[in-house]
Amino acid sequence: MRFEDVLLQVDGFGTFQKTVLLNNFVARFSLVSHFLLNIFIAVIPSHHCDISSLDAYGGFGNLTQEERLTVSIPQHEDGTFSSCHMFSEPQLHLLTNRSDPTEVPVVQCQNGWVFDNSTFTSSLATQWDLVCEKSGMNKVVATIFFIGVMFGAAAFGSLSAIYGRRRMLLVSYVLGMGFALTSVFSTSFIMLAVLRFFTGFSITGIVIISTILNVEWVDIEHRKMVAVIDSLSWTSGTMCFSLIAYCIREWRWLTVAVTLPIAVSIVSWWWIPESARWLMANGNMEKAHYYLQKCATMNRRKEILSSIKPEELSNIVSVTEDRKRKYSYLDLVRTPRMRRLALLTGITWFCVATVSYGIGFNIGSFGLNLYLTQFVYGAIEIPTKLCGYYLLDKIGRRTTVVGSLLLSGGSLMVNIFIPKDQAVVRTVIAVLGRGCSSAAFMTIVLYSSELYPTVLRQNGMGYNSFLARLGVAIAPLILLLDEVWGHLSQVILCSVALLAGLVAYQLPETRHRCLPETIEDIEGGEKSLREVTLK
Numbered sequence: 001m002r003f004e005d006v007l008l009q010v011d012g013f014g015t016f017q018k019t020v021l022l023n024n025f026v027a028r029f030s031l032v033s034h035f036l037l038n039i040f041i042a043v044i045p046s047h048h049c050d051i052s053s054l055d056a057y058g059g060f061g062n063l064t065q066e067e068r069l070t071v072s073i074p075q076h077e078d079g080t081f082s083s084c085h086m087f088s089e090p091q092l093h094l095l096t097n098r099s100d101p102t103e104v105p106v107v108q109c110q111n112g113w114v115f116d117n118s119t120f121t122s123s124l125a126t127q128w129d130l131v132c133e134k135s136g137m138n139k140v141v142a143t144i145f146f147i148g149v150m151f152g153a154a155a156f157g158s159l160s161a162i163y164g165r166r167r168m169l170l171v172s173y174v175l176g177m178g179f180a181l182t183s184v185f186s187t188s189f190i191m192l193a194v195l196r197f198f199t200g201f202s203i204t205g206i207v208i209i210s211t212i213l214n215v216e217w218v219d220i221e222h223r224k225m226v227a228v229i230d231s232l233s234w235t236s237g238t239m240c241f242s243l244i245a246y247c248i249r250e251w252r253w254l255t256v257a258v259t260l261p262i263a264v265s266i267v268s269w270w271w272i273p274e275s276a277r278w279l280m281a282n283g284n285m286e287k288a289h290y291y292l293q294k295c296a297t298m299n300r301r302k303e304i305l306s307s308i309k310p311e312e313l314s315n316i317v318s319v320t321e322d323r324k325r326k327y328s329y330l331d332l333v334r335t336p337r338m339r340r341l342a343l344l345t346g347i348t349w350f351c352v353a354t355v356s357y358g359i360g361f362n363i364g365s366f367g368l369n370l371y372l373t374q375f376v377y378g379a380i381e382i383p384t385k386l387c388g389y390y391l392l393d394k395i396g397r398r399t400t401v402v403g404s405l406l407l408s409g410g411s412l413m414v415n416i417f418i419p420k421d422q423a424v425v426r427t428v429i430a431v432l433g434r435g436c437s438s439a440a441f442m443t444i445v446l447y448s449s450e451l452y453p454t455v456l457r458q459n460g461m462g463y464n465s466f467l468a469r470l471g472v473a474i475a476p477l478i479l480l481l482d483e484v485w486g487h488l489s490q491v492i493l494c495s496v497a498l499l500a501g502l503v504a505y506q507l508p509e510t511r512h513r514c515l516p517e518t519i520e521d522i523e524g525g526e527k528s529l530r531e532v533t534l535k
Contacts, residue, residue, distance in 0.1 A: 003277055004220055004514045010292060012219025013226075014299030016273075020217055021226060023272050024210035025233045027173070027265040031206045032237035033244070033258035034180065034199065035472075038145065039361065039374065041251035042138035044125040046116040048073055049086040049109035074106055084108060084132035108132070121249040128189045137189070139476035142361065144193050148200030150469035154329075156205035157462010161327060165209050165216075165458070166274040172205025173266045180259040184252040200469075206265075208465045212458055215449045216277045217295075220514060224392040227446035231385055235438070238378030246371040277454045281517065327455050329463060337523050338456070342463065344507050345448050348401070349464040351500030352444055354471035354478070355408055356437035358493045359430055361476050373427060377434050384435035385442055396511045397447040402501045404440035408433045409497030416487045416494070437497070450510040454517045 004012075011017075051072040063071070071090045073081045085106045115126045124130055130137045160168040179202055183195035214226045241258065248254040273295070279288035289309075296302045332342040360377060384404075391400045411433030418426050452460035481488040516522055 002514055003280070003517070006292065007217075007219045010296040010301045011299035013222040014295075014301075016295040016298040017218050017222075017226075019298070020272060021214055021229060023265070023268045024214055025229065026261070026268065027206050027210055028230075028233035029237045029240065030176075030180075030258055030260075030262045030265075031203055032234045033241045034145075034176075034203055035149075035357075036238065036241055036360070036374070037255065037258065038138075038142035038476075040120075040123075040245045040370070041254060042124045042130075042141055043120055043370070044131055044135060044138060045120050045123065047083050047113045047131055048081050049084075050111045050114050051086060053111045074104070082106075083113075086110070119249065120251075123251050124189075124192070127251070130189070136480060139361075139480060141193060141196060142476045143473045145196045145200040146469050146473035148197035149204040150200075150466050150473060152201035152204035153208055153462050153465035153469055155201070155462075157208055157459050157465065158329060160205070160209050160212075161278075161456075161458040161462075164274050165213050165278060166269075166272055168205055169209045169213075169272065170266070170269050172202055172209065173262055173269060175201075176203030176206065177259055177262040177266070178202075180255060180262075184255050204465065204469065208458070208461050211445060212449060212461055213272070213275055215446070216275045216454070216457070216515070217273070220512065223450065224389060224446065227392075227442060228385055228389040231438070231442035231445070232382070235378050235381040235385065238381070239375055242371050242374040242378065245374070277515075277517075278458075281454045327459060329459050331456055331519065332459060332463060335519060335523050338519060341451055341507075341522065342460065344503055345444075345451065345460070345464050346467045348444055348500050348504045348507075349448070349468040350471040351496045351503070352401075352405065352437065352440050352471075353468035354475050355405075355412075355493050355497045355500070356434070356441050357472045358475040358478055358489065358496075359408075359412070359434045359437060362430070362479055362489070373431075376427075376431055380431045380435035381438040384439040388439040388443055392443065392446070393511060396509045397443055397450070398504065398507055398509050401440050401443040401447060401504050404436045404443065405497050405501035405504065408436035408440060409494050409501065411436065412490050412494035412497060416490050440500075444504070447507070447510060450513070450515060451507065452516070453519055453521055454515065455519065457515075 048069065049072070051068060069081055071087070071092050073086050075081055086109055088105050088107050091104050109132070112129060113131060117126075120126070124141060125135070125138055156168055156172060159171075176199060179195055179199040183192055183199060186192035186195060211230060214230055215223060218226050244257055245254060248257055273291045274287065276288040276291045276295075279285075279291070293302070331338070333339045388400055388404070391403075395403075411429050415426055415429050415433075418429070420426065448464055449457060449461060478492055479489045481492065
């Protein structure tokens with residue numbers, strides 16, 4: 001008997017499973033908002049040098065604001081004023097003689113900047129003058145946050161494999177909320193960067209733990225539905241976040257607004273069960289039986305489970321492996337097939353995350369409304385993920401993720417050849433590429449959770465999430481390469497997408513197969529896989 005057989009008896013997608021799914025759905029809202037937060041809190045509004053110090057010059061105070069700017073700040077060829085330079089002293093002759101001002105000595109801004117607050121009340125750039133030679137620090141904040149997410153994925157993946165999914169989920173909730181709210185009181189950029197690191201470190205436990213809990217509690221038939229619903233929580237979070245950001249233009253209050261929903265998750269945590277698979281894999285049959293009874297009761301199948309005793313559950317986990325053994329990340333590379341699986345999934349996760357967030361972080365480069373484009377980025381994921389739901393069983397997990405990556409790479413390639421002045425066309429293609437990359441992300445999460453055995457599933461997902469967040473951390477830095485050549489970042493992201501498709505094609509298909517429970521199930525190869533496939 002396998003765990004899937006027990007799930008079918010107690011209903012593998014009843015009220016119990018739907019309650020778990022709903023609780024985890026709510027928790028994802030704050031998570032996705034923090035992942036996208038840097039797009040809005042680190043935006044650089046229009047600005048120019050502060051010229052108030054020039055009031056001491058004779059006749060300067062009688063000029064209009066436009067005239068004051070004309071005689072104080074050099075202009076670009078398109079007529080816009082320079083953001084980072086000013087004349088060393090007012091050039092009053094420019095009011096009557098529009099001679100070439102390049103011959104006039106210019107200096108960097110001497111007394112700070114004046115920002116256009118019509119769109120953003122405040123941001124990190126306005127808070128700590130992160131403009132001109134310091135403008136790259138805005139993207140560094142995102143990189144620091146995702147480095148925290150990267151290490152947090154590794155830590156929570158290991159800790160939840162040792163101490164359980166449920167317990168570490170609460171730790172992630174409490175620490176993530178605490179560090180995020182503390183960050184709004186930052187008095188320096190360094191303090192903010194440190195707190196954003198620990199926010200990312202803590203909050204990432206939500207995604208890797210809730211994903212596994214959802215998958216481990218449902219039957220084979222509904223795994224793809226759970227994956228799509230789970231992924232749609234990111235989509236709804238993306239769309240809602242753009243609306244919240246539109247209403248709250250001050251970076252501190254925006255951070256508070258997207259963090260407070262975690263409080264709801266902390267309350268609802270009391271109704272979240274531990275993974276019965278994990279409990280059985282660790283020899284705790286009594287507790288596993290307790291949660292299975294709870295599941296059967298909520299699903300109105302209580303009388304069915306009454307015939308199964310706790311000691312009988314031991315037959316579900318292979319006796320060839322020591323249940324008292326503690327598994328670690330080293331077990332991902334001890335045996336040949338596990339080593340190959342870890343290599344392939346790790347590369348795929350890294351590449352998919354780099355492409356998806358590379359497109360997402362580049363949202364401001366198209367010249368259209370930032371909030372509307374972000375909302376559309378989320379909205380396009382709905383049809384692409386619903387299409388993915390249909391294809392997961394029709395053509396399989398592997399073909400779905402490979403096809404999505406190729407389409408995403410193709411969109412990036414097309415945008416390379418479209419002139420930058422065609423903002424609408426470039427945005428439409430980027431939105432399609434974003435949708436395809438999101439479908440690939442949704443699929444690879446489900447795919448990987450089905451590939452790894454129960455005893456290493458949380459470690460495997462933690463390892464993959466670590467590499468994915470490394471890709472996300474690198475994505476903002478890739479976008480900085482556009483300063484070298486305008487299309488360099490797009491070329492790199494396109495190449496990464498195509499590489500991911502090639503690597504993902506090497507993975508085995510998992511459609512209609514039971515979840516492997518032990519390393520032996522993986523190392524047994526195709527013969528073992530056939531044994532765990534539904535008849």
